[in-house]
Amino acid sequence: MEKLKGFLKDLIYFPTVSGYEKMSADSIIRLCTDYYGKPFDECRITATGSIILAKKCGKKDAKKLCFDAHLDTIGFAVSEICGDGYLRLAPLGGIDANILPSSEVLILGKQRIRGIVSSIPPHLSSSDKLPAVGELLIDTGFTDEHLREVVSVGNPVMLYPHFTKLLGDRISSVSLDDKICIAAAVEALRKTDDLENTDIYLYFSSGEERGGNGSHHIYEEIAPDALIVLDVNFAKEKGSVDGEYGVLSEGAMMSFSAVTSIKFTRFVLECAKGEKLQLVNEMTYTGTNADVSARVGLGIPTAVVSIPIKYMHSSVETADMNDVISCANILCNVAEEYDKSPVCIPVYFKGGAGDEL
Secondary structure, three states: OHHHHHHHHHHHHOOOEOOOOHHHHHHHHHHHHHHHOOOOOEEEEOOOOOEEEEEOOOOOOOEEEEEEEEOOEOEEEEEEEEEOOEEEEEEEOOOOHHHOOOOEEEEEOOOEEEEEEOOOOOOOOOOOOOOOHHHOEEEOOOOHHHHHHHOOOOOEEEEOOOEEEOOOOEEEEOOHHHHHHHHHHHHHHHHOOOOOOEEEEEEEEOOHHHOOOHHHHHHHHOOOOEEEEEEEEEEOOOOOOOOOOEOOOOOEEEEEOOOOOHHHHHHHHHHHOOOOEEEEEOOOOOOOOHHHHOOOOOOOOEEEEEEEEEOOOOOOEEEEHHHHHHHHHHHHHHHHHHHHOOOOOOOOOOOOOOOOO
16 A cells, blocks of 8 residues: 555656646656566557557457556646746646635746745735636746746646645545556556456556547557546535545446446446445546547447546545555456456347347
């Protein structure tokens, strides 16, 4: 557990603001390789900044099972240098302006500098209206001359990384969405025995927070025979709607949706065995890469497994590490049983009403 926490903490401290994933891609590959414990059979960075890692069985034309966890995180880009040591930012991904005033950010220019999102004391404010993200100012404390030497318009900015161990096995951090699923995927691969008939691919996709850019290219890059999309999902909070959340420490979550493969989803459920698994209905779309990747190429049989977190898209996203281990164990079971899955066994249509393809 502690080793996995350390791996996740290191992942989080490597910045991967959406659109700027390549700046840390080499470092993340080295980190994943160290945690995996041996070289991957395939290792590369795509043109769009996604990372591909593979464990291959050595069999020609082996089936390809892919786990997709998105690499990018919400963040910002510098849109203006305003004078007096202030910057203005443009949001990259869904960011709630309510959480930003008085928050810390890390500006990734020629050198990394900390900044504070400025706020007006309530007794001096003339309005209850909160400015939009693009209207907030970042106070760097630098002189204009020095600021312009180290920061340029277009530089990425991330919420300042804090990783906090809470009571028991709970953690709180920026960027658990979706670094926590990357940790689960690598942990699953580390636990998986050598396979005879299946190649396992990890696809750490770029651009999910801005429309799923990396998921559009998974077929051209890998052409998987089946895909499990890994993402975070909503954990129960104050105001949560029944049926639309999971519960921390009650295991990973499985989505049932019109965009996923019911056959493959049922197979993943069977592979869960003794692991805790929570079910969630996301009928029209899942809000994950599955909404795109299930339809690319000739269509990829897709399932969605998620990890519940609280306070999504904030600097204090909160999760339980037992859910990460639950997710990793399920993925390991799927990998080891995959050559018996229904997507590997041809089913021929006989034309009868109600026949399940």
